[in-house]
Amino acid sequence: MRKRLAVAMTTLAALVLTLLVVVPAASAATGLRVRDGRLYEGNGTEFVMRGVNHAHTWYAGETSSFANIKATGANTVRVVLSDGTRWTRNSGADVANVISLCKTNKLICVLEVHDTTGYGEQSGAATLAKAADYWLSADIKAALAGQENYVVLNIGNEPFGNTGYADWTPHTSQAIQRLRAGGYEHVIMVDAPNWGQDWSFTMRDNAARVYAADPTGNTVFSIHMYGVFDTAAEVSAYLNAFVSARLPIVVGEFGHDHSDGNPDEDAIFATTQQLRLGYLTWSWSGNGGGVEYLDMVTAFNPAQLTPWGQRAVNGANGIRATSREATIYGGDPGDTTPPTAPGTPAASDVTSTSVRLTWAASTDNVRVTAYDVVRVSGATETPAGSSTTTSATLSGLTPSTAYTFAVYAKDAAGNRSARSATVSVTTSGGGGGTCAVTYRVAGQWQGGFQGDVTIRNTGTTPVSGWTLRWSFANGQTISHMWNAAHTQSGAQVSATNAGWNAMIAPNGTTSVGFIGTWNGTNAVPAAFTLNGSACTAG
Known part of the structure; x- marks a missing residue:
């Protein structure tokens, strides 16, 4: 995601004329396949992606994200990988584990090589040929073997x-043909x-040619909608052009804002739902470089x-309202009856930071597959957790705070029940034991500084979940924090x-860092509390 050049969209009629060419019929394929401009599962059920991008290659330890993404109701996750050109190569063993995590959490897995980003303009970026080499390497082929029902291969x-993009058509066609030959x-x-x-319409104008280069006819096109797509008319014209030409298209990335302009996210949600097209939001968490606002959590x-x-x-038209689980995992698109409301x-x-909830089970005409727990605040609901049983332990709560929770049930087809009645609970005040805090200014410059905070558990029992609080005396503000x-x-x-x-063992420590701003004076905070308990200077 870099700054893109905005461009006026031509009329839909012109787009249709550009794309209405004879496209060869798709041959039979194993697993997921394309037919008449749509994506289908192996049993012939249409599949519409509703999912999230996850930056696995940079955050390989965040494997719980797969379950957490599934808990949003998503049916697909697009996973960032590296071929080793710009970042550490994801091995076949790692890719196999990613696929296993997708399958365990009943997600269709879109795997993409990120090193190709911005080739021709981005220094060090990989070619599509290099990405194809990665997919054709022995360990990666072994990881993907037999996974056609579960995995979509996003070449790069x-x-x-914005330089050399005229080569997109031959390079993309050649990469597809190499993968098929392999x-x-x-x-x-x-x-x-x-x-x-695609502000230059290179993909739009050459999509039929690239599609025809695939001897199986099982290629899907992906457009990333950021600042170029800042009006509903632009969103609609681009997507309708592919639909009218019977060429498969998904919105592979988009957000609510970007440095190159403000995309019309409402139009993207509405138009994809109207046209039965897939979308994959960017991204779950871990964004940097000034686009942290694209973090979903x-x-x-x-x-x-x-x-x-x-x-x-x-x-x-968001994920929870429109996603339907793939039938390979038991989803039934013909089932439109929601479960009954949970008890x-x-x-x-x-405790000061957690609570256990239990409820009576819902019933369904097929089967209940999961329960979503939400925090209720007026008319606003915030996901708080999920469970496949009739209980859930919610952690990470704030001490001495009142919460209201409710529960929804979901069935295998993705239908959601009415909300349960609510329960209110107030967490206890503290329980963090004794503590010591060391605060230091690690670096300071005109108007800005880096702060480091170390928390020590000086008690005899572990701290399980914590919130550290302090006040600045001179108007300092924090712009970015890590480890919390x-x-x-x-x-x-x-x-x-x-x-x-979350866990601090007796005599153990954990550290938090941040970037802040200051003006004139940058005094060290005078007092800290951990889970409501006062800490000494450490």
């Missing part, structure tokens, strides 16, 4: 920038040039949906543990 992410029968996905946004914590995540998951949840085992999720209201700062550092 955004394979040309024995791949999977559906292949190809990204557009121009950093994925904060610090990989599924209980902390950002405004973009809230829109993508729970908004109109009123009961709260137990309440932060909020700031005026001078008051709250830092809550990430998933991997």
Whole structure:
């Protein structure tokens, strides 16, 4: 995702004339396949992607994200991999594990090589030929063998920038043909040039030619919609051009904002739903370089949906409302009957940071597959967890805080029940034991600084889940924090543990870092509390 060049879209009639060419009929394929411009499962059921991008190659330890993405209702995850050109190569063993995580969580897996991003303009980017080498390497082929029902092979992410993009057509065609000659029968996905946004219409105008280069006819095109697609008319014209030409298209990436302009995300959600086209939101978590606002959750914590995540998951035409699980996992598109509402949840085992909820089971005409727990605040609902049983333990809560929760049931077809009655609970105040905090300014420059905070558990019992609070005296503000999720209201700062550092053993420590701003004076905060308990200076 880089700054793209905006361009006026031509009329839909002109687009249709450009694309209405004779396209060869697709031959039979194993597993997922393309027919008449649509994606189908092996049993002939149409499959419409509703999913999320996940930056696995940079955050390989965040394997819980697959289950958390599934909990949003998603039926697909697009997984970032590397062929070793720009980042550490994802091995066949790692790719096999990714596929296993997708299958365990009943997600269709779109695998993409990210090293090709912006080739021709991005220094060090890989060619599509290099990406094809990766897919054809022995360990990767072994990992994908027999996975045609579950895996879509996305050759390379955004394979040309704004330089040399005229080569997209031959390079993409050659890569497809090499993969087919190498024995791949999977559906292949190809990204557009121009950093994925195709403002030059290179993919649009040459899609039929590239599609015809696939002897199996099982190629899907992917457009990335950021600043170029800032009006509903542009979104509709581009997508309708492919639909009218009977060429398969998905929105492989998009967000609610970007440095190159403000995409019309509402139009993207609405138009894809109207046209029965897939979409994959960017991205679950871990964004940097100034586009952190594209994180759907904060610090990989599924209980902390950002405004973009809230829109993508729970908004109109969003994932939760429109996703249907693949039938290979038991989903039944013919089932439109939702489960009954779950019983009123009961709260137990309440601590300063967690609560256990239990409820009576729902019934369904086929079967209930999962329950979604939501936090209710007025008319707003925020996902709080999910479970395949009639209980869930919710962690990461704030001490001495009132919460209201409710539960939904889902069936195998993706139908969702009415909401249960709600239960309210207030967490206890503290329980963090004794603590010591060391705060230091690690570096300072005009108007900015880096702060490091170390928390030590000086008690005799572990701290399980924590929130550290302090106040700034001189108007300092935090712009970015790592190893914790932060909020700031005026001078008051709250830092809550990430998933991997919730536990602090007796005499153990954990550290938090941040970037902040200051003006004139940058005094060290005078006091800290951990889960409501005062800490000494460490």
